[in-house]
Amino acid sequence: MRELPRRDFLKLTASALLTAAAAAAAAPVAWAEKFYREPPWRRKKPYWGFCVDIEKCIGCGRCVDACKTENDVPREPFYVRTWVERYIIRKDNEIKIDSPNGGMDGYPPVENPETVAKSFFVPKLCNLCENSPCVQVCPVGATFKTEDGVVLIDRKYCIGCRYCIQACPYGTRYFHPILQVADKCSVCYHRLRRGKVTACVEACPTGARMVGDLSDPQSNVSKFRENNKVQTLKANMGTEPKLVYKGLDKEVR
Amino acid sequence: MKDIEHLLRVAAIFLVAIALFVAVRSVVKPESYGKLGRYRAAALDEIKALPVRYAGQQECGPCHKTQAREKAGSSHRGISCESCHGALAAHAAAPKTAKALKPEESSMRGFCLRCHEAAVSKPAKFPTVEGGKHNPDMACSMCHKPHSPKI
Numbered sequence: 001m002r003e004l005p006r007r008d009f010l011k012l013t014a015s016a017l018l019t020a021a022a023a024a025a026a027a028p029v030a031w032a033e034k035f036y037r038e039p040p041w042r043r044k045k046p047y048w049g050f051c052v053d054i055e056k057c058i059g060c061g062r063c064v065d066a067c068k069t070e071n072d073v074p075r076e077p078f079y080v081r082t083w084v085e086r087y088i089i090r091k092d093n094e095i096k097i098d099s100p101n102g103g104m105d106g107y108p109p110v111e112n113p114e115t116v117a118k119s120f121f122v123p124k125l126c127n128l129c130e131n132s133p134c135v136q137v138c139p140v141g142a143t144f145k146t147e148d149g150v151v152l153i154d155r156k157y158c159i160g161c162r163y164c165i166q167a168c169p170y171g172t173r174y175f176h177p178i179l180q181v182a183d184k185c186s187v188c189y190h191r192l193r194r195g196k197v198t199a200c201v202e203a204c205p206t207g208a209r210m211v212g213d214l215s216d217p218q219s220n221v222s223k224f225r226e227n228n229k230v231q232t233l234k235a236n237m238g239t240e241p242k243l244v245y246k247g248l249d250k251e252v253r
Numbered sequence: 254m255k256d257i258e259h260l261l262r263v264a265a266i267f268l269v270a271i272a273l274f275v276a277v278r279s280v281v282k283p284e285s286y287g288k289l290g291r292y293r294a295a296a297l298d299e300i301k302a303l304p305v306r307y308a309g310q311q312e313c314g315p316c317h318k319t320q321a322r323e324k325a326g327s328s329h330r331g332i333s334c335e336s337c338h339g340a341l342a343a344h345a346a347a348p349k350t351a352k353a354l355k356p357e358e359s360s361m362r363g364f365c366l367r368c369h370e371a372a373v374s375k376p377a378k379f380p381t382v383e384g385g386k387h388n389p390d391m392a393c394s395m396c397h398k399p400h401s402p403k404i
Contacts, residue, residue, distance in 0.1 A: 058375050060368045062336050069340045070306045086374055110373050119374040144292035154296035157283070190303040199340075202307050205332040205368060206379070 040130060040149065041214035047149045047242075048187060049214040049221045051230065052123050054247040056208035059084055059121035063200035063209060064104040070188060070199035078102075079174045081185040082125040082200055087251065089118040095251055122252055123209060125200070126151060126172045126185035127233060127241035134164035134173065134184075143182070149214075149242060150189055155181050169237050187211060214242065306340040309333075313345065320400050327401035328380075337364075337399070356399075361392040365399075 004012075041047035067082045068075060083102030088110055089095050100107060103121070110116060132151050135143050142157040143164055158181035165173040165182055176183040188198035192211070196202070201209045212221035224230070230244035234253065245252075285294035310333040314321040317334075324330055335341055343351040356364040362384065371381040388396065396404060 055376055058368060058379055059372075066307060066336075066340070071303075088374070106367055106370075107372070107374070113373045116373050121374055141286075141292050144290060144296075146297060147289060152296070152300055154293050155299070156296065157293060186300065190301050191305060191307075193301050194305065196305065196307075196309045199307050202309060202333050203336045205329075205336050207331055 039214070044147055044149070045215040046213040047215045048128065048192060049149075049212060049225075049242040049244075050125070050128060050187060051210040051212075051221050051224045052243070052245045053208045053210075053224075053228075054120055054122060054245055054249075056206045057084065057121040057123055058206055058208075059086060059103055059107060060205065061103040061106060062203040062205065063123060064102045066199040066203035067185075068104075070191070071186070073183070074177055077177060079176070079183075080104075081172070081174075081183070082123065085122045085124060087118075087120055087122060087249065088116060089249075089251060090115050091117045093117075118249070120247075120249065122245075122248075123200075124170065124172065125243065126187060127170050127239065127243040128187065130240035130242065131238060133167040133169060133237075133239065137163045137167040139163065146189075150187055150192075151184070152186055152189060153182055153184060155179060158182055169234050169239065305342050307335050308340075308342040308345040310335070313341075316345075316348065323398070323400040327403060329400060329402055358392045358394065361394050365393040365397075 041049070061084060064080060064083055067073060067080070071081060073079055073081050078101060080102040083099050085097050085099045086103070086107050087095065087097055092115075098107065110119065128149065128151065130149070132143075132145060135145055135151060138144075139161065140157055140159055142154040142159070143151065144154070145151050160175065160180050160182065162175055162182065165175060168184075173182055173184045175181075188196075188200075191198055198209075198211050201211050210220050210224055212219040214221055214225075216222060224246070225244060228246045230246050231248040232241040232244055233248075283293040283295070286292070288294040289297070313334045320334070324332075324334075337356065339354055341351075341353050344353040366382075366384045369381050369384075371383050375381060393399075
């Protein structure tokens with residue numbers, strides 16, 4: 001047998017080791033890439049999503065009222081799980097946002113309508129964050145994301161520290177004055193699991209609100225996301241909401 | 254060789270601490286914790302069991318065929334019955350005992366105008382009227398049928 005020169009031996013070993021190391025490193029990287037690039041609803045069925053069509057909202061406030069009735073949200077003192085903001089953008093770029101009683105009882109007439117450049121309604125609710133700040137800060141694990149993508153509160157284990165209320169970038173949480181726990185939109189989880197739509201979707205007269213299963217490509221929300229230009233709120237925060245808006249003006253925060 | 258005693262003492266303290274932790278945890282930990290994630294799985298069942306107040310559009314049709322058919326052919330077709338009549342799950346389950354409400358004639362104008370009052374903020378395509386000018390002092394239902402409003 002011919003003897004292998006030392007230089008060749010070292011070269012061979014090094015290249016073999018490098019190839020093996022690269023192969024070993026590539027597998028988890030490929031897996032991680034797939035995991036983080038792929039939307040979560042490819043992994044779990046069903047996976048709930050919500051869409052709002054701002055161009056259809058007429059600001060009637062039926063959703064706010066329905067949500068309160070369905071979920072026993074306190075009327076006195078007044079709290080909301082969902083509310084509708086009215087944006088009034090004047091021609092001189094002055095912006096006014098109001099939401100008296102969450103929009104439940106209507107809005108006062110707009111003064112000087114001839115100076116209005118643009119005005120519209122923006123319904124707000126839980127943004128169904130994929131990376132929820134509220135879940136991360138809860139010290140007792142009382143707020144959590146379910147397997148089907150909904151953020152909920154365990155009322156028995158919530159200690160009422162209000163940390164999550166501070167953490168929510170969208171201001172959708174409040175402190176329930178009677179139960180003495182944090183409370184928030186649950187996208188009517190009890191209704192979804194019974195095959196019904198949320199109370200706000202049920203009450204919406206114009207179809208401006210939609211709830212559905214993102215894991216089903218034929219569902220109303222999947223179709224809506226596919227056929228329209230949709231945006232999320234505060235995208236720069238990396239919360240990756242599953243609540244998307246169509247016709248979102250750049251002034252909306 | 255005597256130094257090993259120190260190590261043993263530390264090890265003993267650690268063992269006791271771990272045993273204590275395991276004991277306390279087994280008592281304090283909620284039973285269903287960790288079954289689905291870092292939360293109490295039983296909380297999901299509690300949330301799922303919450304009562305439903307809105308029956309849903311599909312429940313009303315079988316008993317109220319006339320209204321359902323009338324509405325389905327009108328521009329109000331997209332509005333669910335309970336959007337106007339309020340939460341009626343109790344009524345749908347027991348129509349004799351739980352009475353359903355309908356908007357009264359005295360409050361009819363306010364009721365319809367909540368959606369139909371003209372305002373700059375509303376989408377331009379949405380049919381609106383100026384409540385103060387559109388046949389004031391008459392209930393909307395004198396001319397428009399609520400389940401089929403086109404005249």
